Amino acid sequence: VHLPREYSELELEVKKMLARYFHRGTVDVYVNRWLKDSTDQFEIHLRPEIAKKWMQTYKKLAKELKISESLDLKSIGSLPEVIRIRENNEMGIGEKKSLLQAVEKAALQCDQQRDREGKGLKKEFERLLLALQKMLSKMETQVGDQGERLRERVQKRFVQAGMEESLDPQRVTQEIALLVDKADVAEEIARLKEHLGHFQDLVKSGKTQGKSLDFYTQELLREVNTIGSKSQSSDLTHSVVAAKTLIEKLREQVQNIE
Structure with a gap:
């Protein structure tokens, strides 16, 4: 059973379900997860304290090198740890139910095909x-x-x-x-x-x-x-x-x- 990391807790449950349909041989099951295009799926965290430290470091470096400062907002935003984007990967009850239903539907279709064969x-x-x-x-x-x-x-x-x-x-x-x-x-x-x-x-x-x-x-x-x-x-x-x-x-x- 090949599941995305977010579904790893369901591996045992999926295997038990498949065991009801397949009793011999090897069966590979692949599950992919696609997120909807929604801002709710992402969280953006701004860390101004990190940006300030970067600015202080650049100012000190500019002074040591005796050059003028030239750091715009875009450059500051691209610095490490200034902006963090976290994907909301938590699986809800509805998503879990949909996954198990999809796996069982696929197993049932496979079973019906085997019956015809x-x-x-x-x-x-x-x-x-x-x-x-x-x-x-x-x-x-x-x-x-x-x-x-x-x-x-x-x-x-x-x-x-x-x-x-x-x-x-x-x-x-x-x-x-x-x-x-x-x-x-x-x-x-x-x-x-x-x-x-x-x-x-x-x-x-x-x-x-x-x-x-x-x-x-x-x-x-x-x-x-x-x-x-x-x-x-x-x-x-x-x-x-x-x-x-x-x-x-x-x-x-x-x-x-x-």
């Missing part, structure tokens, strides 16, 4: 979430036959290396099962669905849940990255990249929410 954001969230759901369904299909593809690939490599007959079939089966287990992403898919459901619920609630939404975008991204690291097919890898792009777009939009 929020409706647009909600539509964008719904679009991105629908696209992410479709991508998740596609990934589930691609993951479904990943185990069988891995078995076929390993067995084919054994055949190409001429090692099929020399290896223990049971040991080969165990090794393949171990590789398939490492490539299994069923848990990641389940968590993705869960996080996506929570995200959708928050969006539908219409509440300002920026921190929670940001948390779920991070979790979504983490699960998708894990699936990508376990991917055994180019199709699944492409889907992971597409899903990450959608989640990043979600995260960008979340930054606009409190």
Whole structure:
């Protein structure tokens, strides 16, 4: 909050008012003060005793230098401390009320603008979430036959290396099962669905849940990255990249929410 010095006592009150409208992020508020063109806003103090001392000093100096005096009224008035002008900066009750009303009006207008933008954001969230759901369904299909593809690939490599007959079939089966287990992403898919459901619920609630939404975008991204690291097919890898792009777009939009 940036207030003129005369309004500094109202800083805490202004901050409390703004806290009712803004709950996350940073808000800068600038308040300027213009005085009316009125003589009531200024007080002019004449100090003849100071002027007399200046005159005495000049006379003494002129005598010492043996020169004639030449000090007119304008020159005397411009001497330091002869004339003091004090601005009347005291804030009245009416001015305080006007200031607080102006700040609240600005905060309310900002809040209304955010509400309009929020409706647009909600539509964008719904679009991105629908696209992410479709991508998740596609990934589930691609993951479904990943185990069988891995078995076929390993067995084919054994055949190409001429090692099929020399290896223990049971040991080969165990090794393949171990590789398939490492490539299994069923848990990641389940968590993705869960996080996506929570995200959708928050969006539908219409509440300002920026921190929670940001948390779920991070979790979504983490699960998708894990699936990508376990991917055994180019199709699944492409889907992971597409899903990450959608989640990043979600995260960008979340930054606009409190």
